[in-house]
Amino acid sequence: MKTRFLYLLAFVLLIASACSQKEELPKQPNILFAFADDWGKYASCYADIEGSEAWQKVVKTPNIDRIANEGILFNNAFVNAPSCTPCRSSLLSGQYFYRTGQGAILQGAIWDENIPTYPLLLEDIGYHIGYTYKVWSPGSPRDAGYGGERTRYHQAGTKFNQFSQTVTKMVEAGKTIDASKQVLLNEVRGNFQAFLNANESGKPFCYWFGPTNTHRKWTMGSGEKLWGIEPSQLKGNMPPFLPDVDTVREDFADYLGETMAFDAGLGVLLKMLEERGELDNTLIVVSGDHGIPGFPMGKCNLYDFGTNVALMARLPGLIKPKRVVNDFVNLMDLAPTFLEIGGATIPKVMTGKSLLEVFKNKGNGQIQPERNYVITGRERHVGKAREGNLPYPQRALRNNDFLYIINFEADRYPMGNPGEKDESLLEFDVLANNTFATYADLDASPTKAWIVKNRNSANEKYYEFAFGKRPKEELYDIKNDPFQIKNLADDPSFLEIKKQMNEQLISELKATGDPRVTGDGQTFEQMPYITDKW
Numbered sequence: 001m002k003t004r005f006l007y008l009l010a011f012v013l014l015i016a017s018a019c020s021q022k023e024e025l026p027k028q029p030n031i032l033f034a035f036a037d038d039w040g041k042y043a044s045c046y047a048d049i050e051g052s053e054a055w056q057k058v059v060k061t062p063n064i065d066r067i068a069n070e071g072i073l074f075n076n077a078f079v080n081a082p083s084c085t086p087c088r089s090s091l092l093s094g095q096y097f098y099r100t101g102q103g104a105i106l107q108g109a110i111w112d113e114n115i116p117t118y119p120l121l122l123e124d125i126g127y128h129i130g131y132t133y134k135v136w137s138p139g140s141p142r143d144a145g146y147g148g149e150r151t152r153y154h155q156a157g158t159k160f161n162q163f164s165q166t167v168t169k170m171v172e173a174g175k176t177i178d179a180s181k182q183v184l185l186n187e188v189r190g191n192f193q194a195f196l197n198a199n200e201s202g203k204p205f206c207y208w209f210g211p212t213n214t215h216r217k218w219t220m221g222s223g224e225k226l227w228g229i230e231p232s233q234l235k236g237n238m239p240p241f242l243p244d245v246d247t248v249r250e251d252f253a254d255y256l257g258e259t260m261a262f263d264a265g266l267g268v269l270l271k272m273l274e275e276r277g278e279l280d281n282t283l284i285v286v287s288g289d290h291g292i293p294g295f296p297m298g299k300c301n302l303y304d305f306g307t308n309v310a311l312m313a314r315l316p317g318l319i320k321p322k323r324v325v326n327d328f329v330n331l332m333d334l335a336p337t338f339l340e341i342g343g344a345t346i347p348k349v350m351t352g353k354s355l356l357e358v359f360k361n362k363g364n365g366q367i368q369p370e371r372n373y374v375i376t377g378r379e380r381h382v383g384k385a386r387e388g389n390l391p392y393p394q395r396a397l398r399n400n401d402f403l404y405i406i407n408f409e410a411d412r413y414p415m416g417n418p419g420e421k422d423e424s425l426l427e428f429d430v431l432a433n434n435t436f437a438t439y440a441d442l443d444a445s446p447t448k449a450w451i452v453k454n455r456n457s458a459n460e461k462y463y464e465f466a467f468g469k470r471p472k473e474e475l476y477d478i479k480n481d482p483f484q485i486k487n488l489a490d491d492p493s494f495l496e497i498k499k500q501m502n503e504q505l506i507s508e509l510k511a512t513g514d515p516r517v518t519g520d521g522q523t524f525e526q527m528p529y530i531t532d533k534w
Contacts, residue, residue, distance in 0.1 A: 039288025094335030156190025294445025385416030
């Protein structure tokens with residue numbers, strides 16, 4: 001009798017535990033997606049991970065770190081394309097960027113409304129959707145759709161997008177730094193409050209917080225003045241493709257200051273959710289659309305400096321805290337993830353794979369063995385970069401050991417054609433402020449200006465890293481060459497690895513309908529490109 005009683009008690013406790021767990025996990029949680037423009041893998045929560053770099057130790061991001069510490073931190077998250085429009089097209093649609101028609105290019109793009117996007121699919125099943133600042137660039141003209149006026153919440157303003165410039169002006173006018181910052185943080189609160197107020201029926205919500213302050217340009221010296229980031233902290237710790245000089249260190253420090261501003265904005269949203277009792281009922285995901293702008297091998301490059309981004313997520317009851325995961329994630333995986341968690345049907349056309357099972361798992365390291373690689377790529381960034389508006393088509397396969405890149409048109413300049421016919425265009429101030437002065441696929445910046453103006457024999461290597469033509473194939477040994485400096489594509493001892501990666505990459509591109517390999521190679525050569533309807 002005693003044994004039967006103990007079995008019965010155990011069964012009751014098991015049922016009670018299951019019911020309790022079910023109650024902890026919301027049926028339709030809110031979704032807050034904080035997505036910074038031009039923000040790569042730069043957050044202090046990465047500082048203790050093997051292979052972390054100096055800039056992750058210099059920057060302080062307590063709110064981003066909170067999401068990581070109370071949830072899951074991804075170490076191998078990559079954008080599908082290191083340019084804002086194709087990256088966001090991929091993320092919204094849950095598909096490889098090359099499947100999104102004009103969405104695969106920056107300038108001249110018009111969104112094909114026949115391509116399903118996760119926010120509108122969530123709205124169809126009852127979610128209240130909206131965004132502040134930037135979602136899709138160059139923007140959607142549709143008032144009815146996501147990215148149009150109907151779902152935009154800018155009632156409190158958009159000055160946060162020029163954070164350092166705005167704060168600097170207020171300080172010059174007599175305000176303190178803290179008071180000036182608070183003005184912009186109040187703007188973040190006001191915009192989110194307007195979104196929440198519009199949800200009169202209390203639906204679950206899906207909100208996109210997309211500030212662009214980490215995009216060029218920002219105020220020189222603001223990293224130290226506004227955030228206490230001393231450029232000297234980076235001395236001796238710059239990646240080998242960047243000059244370790246005052247100008248470049250200050251440029252990097254200023255960028256990290258804008259990262260801290262993004263973190264402060266996220267903190268406002270977290271506090272508001274806590275005030276409403278909604279924090280633990282909200283899936284919070286934080287990431288960015290590619291690496292640092294205006295720096296060689298960053299934005300518009302398929303090296304890790306351009307494609308490897310921060311990614312962390314928090315939802316109590318679903319995600320166990322303090323997890324660090326090494327599974328390879330393509331940001332297009334977020335669309336089916338949001339849909340599955342929200343209870344919507346995932347369209348078969350989506351090539352991304354939901355992360356829900358990774359979220360549910362309680363382990364660290366590699367969770368799903370099949371998530372052992374990502375594919376990245378690029379076509380056109382700035383239309384004016386090359387004569388005839390020609391793109392620079394690339395595709396890459398990145399796994400735990402190697403990065404393999406195909407440059408389909410290796411005779412073209414990867415960052416655009418040099419504009420050296422008029423020497424007046426190459427003055428430092430011009431190069432720091434006018435993207436189109438030369439090599440237009442690399443944003444104007446003090447770093448760009450320094451490299452161009454100091455391209456003597458001692459610094460020629462930095463000029464080549466930034467602007468030089470590249471071979472048809474590139475292969476890098478990640479463990480021995482984490483910054484992807486030494487190309488092994490022609491090394492006889494790596495020919496078999498190169499062959500295997502080439503076959504895997506081309507097979508995946510063909511299977512997913514990449515026009516660059518399934519056609520005659522001319523699909524993306526014209527601008528704009530009109531896609532067949534999916």
